[in-house]
Amino acid sequence: MIDYTRLYAALAQRGLQAWLDRLPEQLTKTRTLSRHGDFNKWQAVLHLLPRIKASSIDLTADSVRIGGDGDCDEAMRQDIERALRQLHPWRKGPYTVHGIQIDSEWRSDLKWRRLRDYIQPLTGRTVLDVGSGNGYHCWRMSGAGADLVIGIDPTALSIVQFNAIRHFSGEPPVYVLPLGIEDMPPGLGAFDSVFSMGVLYHRRSPIDHLLELRGLLRSGGELILETLVIDGALGQVLVPEDRYAQMPNVWFIPSCPTLMAWMKRCAYRNVRLIDSVRTLPEEQRSTDWMSFQSLTDFLDPENPELTREGLPAPRRAILLAHAP
Numbered sequence: 001m002i003d004y005t006r007l008y009a010a011l012a013q014r015g016l017q018a019w020l021d022r023l024p025e026q027l028t029k030t031r032t033l034s035r036h037g038d039f040n041k042w043q044a045v046l047h048l049l050p051r052i053k054a055s056s057i058d059l060t061a062d063s064v065r066i067g068g069d070g071d072c073d074e075a076m077r078q079d080i081e082r083a084l085r086q087l088h089p090w091r092k093g094p095y096t097v098h099g100i101q102i103d104s105e106w107r108s109d110l111k112w113r114r115l116r117d118y119i120q121p122l123t124g125r126t127v128l129d130v131g132s133g134n135g136y137h138c139w140r141m142s143g144a145g146a147d148l149v150i151g152i153d154p155t156a157l158s159i160v161q162f163n164a165i166r167h168f169s170g171e172p173p174v175y176v177l178p179l180g181i182e183d184m185p186p187g188l189g190a191f192d193s194v195f196s197m198g199v200l201y202h203r204r205s206p207i208d209h210l211l212e213l214r215g216l217l218r219s220g221g222e223l224i225l226e227t228l229v230i231d232g233a234l235g236q237v238l239v240p241e242d243r244y245a246q247m248p249n250v251w252f253i254p255s256c257p258t259l260m261a262w263m264k265r266c267a268y269r270n271v272r273l274i275d276s277v278r279t280l281p282e283e284q285r286s287t288d289w290m291s292f293q294s295l296t297d298f299l300d301p302e303n304p305e306l307t308r309e310g311l312p313a314p315r316r317a318i319l320l321a322h323a324p
């Protein structure tokens with residue numbers, strides 16, 4: 001299990017007492033983890049991972065790279081690979097762990113490339129990644145110079161996968177905690193940068209989500225928001241009647257002008273759209289490490305501009321803004 005002593009010290013140092021007061025109890029409950037049917041199996045996998053010191057860590061390359069090729073022998077490498085494969089499906093990545101290439105469903109590096117040159121430099125910043133998944137972008141944020149990176153995600157397997165990667169990486173100031181945004185103390189006003197990527201469309205109230213994110217930022221801090229959008233004018237928003245691209249939990253997909261208007265209504269300053277792209281199979285696909293269905297299965301086989309439900313195919317936008 002991860003020792004959070006340094007995290008607690010870092011929070012105290014940053015005046016995050018309001019969160020520190022409740023966090024240890026939140027983490028001991030680990031409610032999201034232990035409820036999962038595979039929890040014991042995953043714990044056993046984590047316990048069996050060998051202790052190896054990584055001779056090198058590179059958080060700046062597309063594949064988060066931990067350990068050099070010569071850090072362990074072939075038999076041990078195979079043991080590690082077998083263990084990591086038991087944590088299937090790997091949705092976010094890629095990672096290279098002691099030479100083992102984890103080719104995840106998502107090429108999460110492509111999203112990072114689309115935003116890294118536009119955001120305020122992360123050097124020395126305290127960063128929160130809301131809905132971080134297994135933490136791929138948290139590692140990249142750390143590689144970009146952030147002082148402390150905290151991801152939060154309520155999905156058990158994401159936390160277990162993060163813990164497996166972190167196991168090999170020493171004691172970096174990078175954490176992914178088993179929490180949802182609703183577990184964060186409202187109005188913390190503490191983070192220099194807050195990322196919310198791939199989360200807004202899962203929220204039943206997108207405006208509340210924007211307000212919650214604003215409350216977590218310090219005054220002048222930067223929001224990096226990535227979400228599904230539709231082509232369309234101000235005021236247009238898609239509310240799927242049922243599933244969207246087979247996902248049951250998609251609520252609001254606004255046009256970019258609508259989303260920008262929402263952000264301004266929430267008092268964000270300097271709202272900018274920096275990127276908008278259709279999701280392509282090069283970015284989201286089934287792999288050896290995620291063998292279930294993926295993007296091409298969710299699109300209309302006759303017309304890839306539409307989802308199976310006949311709705312516009314996934315397009316994702318990245319927006320930046322500052323907290324007032």
Ligand SMILES: C[S@@+](CC[C@H](N)C(=O)[O-])C[C@H]1O[C@@H](n2cnc3c(N)ncnc32)[C@H](O)[C@@H]1O
Pocket residue numbers: 092106108111130131132133134152153154155158179180181182196197198199202
């Ligand atoms: C589409 S994934 C995006 C992962 C990553 N941010 C990225 O952009 O690749 C959405 C993530 O949000 C997480 N999530 C769902 N509900 C959440 C909540 N209430 N608070 C925080 N994260 C949540 C999910 O577990 C999932 O890992």
